[in-house]
Amino acid sequence: MKGNSIKVDYLARVEGEGSLVARFRGGQLKEVQFKIFEPPRFFEAFLRGRSYREAPDITARICGICPVAYQMSAVHAMEDAFGVKVEAPIRDLRRLIYCGEWIESHVLHIALLHAPDFLGYEDAIQMARDHPQVVQTALKLKKVGNDLVALIGGREIHPINVKVGGFYKVPRRRDLDEIEERLKWARDASIQLAKWTASLPFPHFERDYEFVALRHPLEYPLNEGRLVSNKGLDIAIDQFETYIVEEHVPYSNALHSRIAERGAYLVGPLARFNLNFDRLSSLAQDVAKEVGMTPPCRNPFQSIVARAIETVYACDEALRLIANYTQPDKPALEVQPYAATGHGCTEAPRGILYHRYRVDEYGTILDARIVPPTAQNQKSIEADLWELIEANADLPPEQLQWRCEQAIRNYDPCISCATHFLKLHVERE
């Protein structure tokens, strides 16, 4: 590849707008840029002056794929600020709606966005001609996830029922009967999907990542926990900005995150799986073992298997939560705002999503900080691409380009999310 370059102007099968540039000089790889050119929307700026009550609905609009994640991080941050502690069964309902989002988002990515790469199809509709059963089952499975979000949240995209302190309305036990039956089907179907993903051909590729995820004493992490890594990070979430720093690079509309002491890190299903395998339900653990997926897994292409195992877990956990559910007397706790700062960090399907808000005594937001998962993965994505391109420089350019696109899609990047926090230190005229 002399004096040559790989250029993908619009990456496909990702959410949002990104591109890839790799430049060679004299056969040597000189530059790799994973560019995010999604137009900035300045959420952190216009959150200023809004009520704390509006944070979940406004930040949901950062991402149509994982609105529940934004709503969850926002409500936890506000409740942290005002000293509100939400307990079961409202806490369980939050886990339940989050399980729905994991199912729909994971299955969307596994079957519709990522799997076609492994089998050489341009998209899932082409793949459906040869693998109709896989695509149809995946669509049905995704629908169970969407319907679970809609049942608890009112609709699947930008749900309307989540509020600081709880929900506007909670379901009666019998409202969950129908989805419970469908989740039983979904659990079986997701096990089949996990087996299928494990049978895909994986490129040989491993790197020594720093995996970062939440860790909870009892649960596989969704809403709460400490932030931990396989290289010694173990902090409360209000320490996030002390240990993780962001930098602005000229070619991207999203800031790059790194751990201050060490550099790039990886968040998402593979990180959660590696750091929290022991917190998976026994069913999900058994499925993982059966398909030969055991921690630590350092091949990012196998994230598709981790995603499928998490789908099994999400179905299993949703069923557990429904079985234990009793309707609370009130849908939400009372919230009394006062001047404070609050932090929230939850596990979006793509990895940790951090929110921090400073509010005044009326609950008006003074400033906001949002760090989405894809922004945190950018450095790892670029490092993967460096290694992948160097190792495969002899592949025909078209194949190499596709392999690079596939490597980016390993992260299920949500570029719409990554851009919004274009931050922006204060420079007054």
Add this chain to the structure above:
Amino acid sequence: MARTTKPNLAVWKFASCDGCQLSLLDCEEELLEVAGAVEIAYFLEASRATVKGPYDISLVEGSITTPHDAERIHQVRRASRFLITIGACATAGGIQALRNFKDVREFISLVYASPQYIQTLSKSTPIRDHVFVDYELRGCPVNKHQLLEVINALLNERKPNIAAHSVCSECKRQGIVCVMVAQGTPCLGPVTHAGCGAICPAYGRGCYGCFGPKETPNTSSLSKRWKQMGVKEDDLIRAYRSFNADSEPFRRESESHER
């Protein structure tokens, strides 16, 4: 991908959250049928295969916020027989149009780190401010059944059957007890475009206007009622200034309450 005789469909994204185009992928039961009826020629969220235009139907998501996008939308228009905008960003500028209410210089001085890296326009504007639009589908996000209805109508050369009345009409038809009358909860339902199925009132919450203004909304009358219920001026302004803040009726109403 080879050309077929089926009508072809393209999906374009501008500044947005991806949620409206995701609605198409969320049509789980209908997706493969849609794919059978139209050739999906350009849909980057779903496929890396693209077919060159012209396109019979273009669905456009997102608002115009950068100089590059202000150019690109003209290319999309030139390549499209029907151009349909989907969602609050494309039809009203979206939540990012909140910048339109700020003095741009003040805004920039407040938030810019390295302005030389970033290109952005001072306003977020809907697609129809830039090119002719054949049909606008409202909502933040759009309702997927309405999206299918629009595609279906175009394929069958008829007008989409989508009502322009208020959320109140949908709410009454479902027999939901009025949250404003019965609970004293402020609700934008009387002035908001139908299409969501009145989900907020169904969940015991006031409508927050994510489908934007209905046809001929009487916003001043609603504001008067809200004030009688004790809603403060600031909260009233914020209520009109959300996902459809820069739509004409909502913008005028919010500005009329500014001192």
